[in-house]
Amino acid sequence: MAFHEIRFPANLSFGSVGGPERRTEIVALSNGYEERNTPWAHSRRRYDAGLGLRSLDDLADLIAFFEARAGQMHGFRWKDWADFKSCAPSGTPAMDDQILGHGDGVTQVFQLRKAYLSGPASYVRPIAKPVRGTVLVAIAGDAMREAVDWTLDYARGALTFHAAPGAGAEITAGYEFDVPVRFDADRIAVSVASFQAGGMPDVPVLEVRV
Known part of the structure; x- marks a missing residue:
């Protein structure tokens, strides 16, 4: 996978929802105790870019960025406003x-x-x-x-x-720092009518290892 050293528009990521994710494997024992383990040394972050959109112009900027990255093909930088x-x-x-x-x-x-x-x-x-x-x-x-x-x-x-x-x-x-991410879907679905009424597309973004 190629990585593009370009940041997702910060004005569009502001207002998005997301944060760190861990993977924990839990085994319940017969005595009621648990064994917990994790295969991940580091957390991985997920975001929803759609929640930062406020206008049709924002949507156009998102689509342009999505197309230039060829969907999930190329990674990019993401500003996590809660931790940067x-x-x-x-x-x-x-x-x-x-x-x-x-x-x-x-x-x-x-x-x-x-x-x-x-x-x-x-x-x-x-x-x-x-x-x-x-x-x-x-x-x-x-x-x-x-x-x-x-x-x-x-x-x-x-x-x-x-x-x-x-x-x-x-x-x-x-x-200051960015998070290396990619889109986690090859499709953006939005209804212009619902968008104007306040509906937001679902645009998942996932951290990648570099």
Whole structure:
């Protein structure tokens, strides 16, 4: 599958419904207890793009985007308005938002990631689609400059330092990011009459692994 490095129109994704999905396998035992397991290390997000449409012009923009992606054929970027920053939704990304790792004097490449913390548990999500112009990076609290000290693969989220950070040095970053997705149907069905009256088409969007 090809991936188009283009974002679904943000004004159309605003108001959409969606979020993370997990897959849990549950086996009920004869004694009433359960065994629970999951084959997924990472969650997968689903959205409904149809709920963000407000006019027939919005519908035309959606159809143009859908046709240019050839339905489910090509992936694209999606802005999840509920979760698109390395910090809290009300905050501004800062260079110390997320810890990417610690230097060892040898490693030069670090993956962008975001940690989700709740009580004693946590989940670390790889970030593959950072947004250009929003990424801030620091080593041991000292700001690093893009192109001078580091480069970033904006299609994979891999951060490469020109010189390996020293042993024990904490690497941190802040950024905005998109979700890599595709349409989860090869068909868009809408009635113009019902749309004008407030009816919305069902346009499922599904996160893809990249």
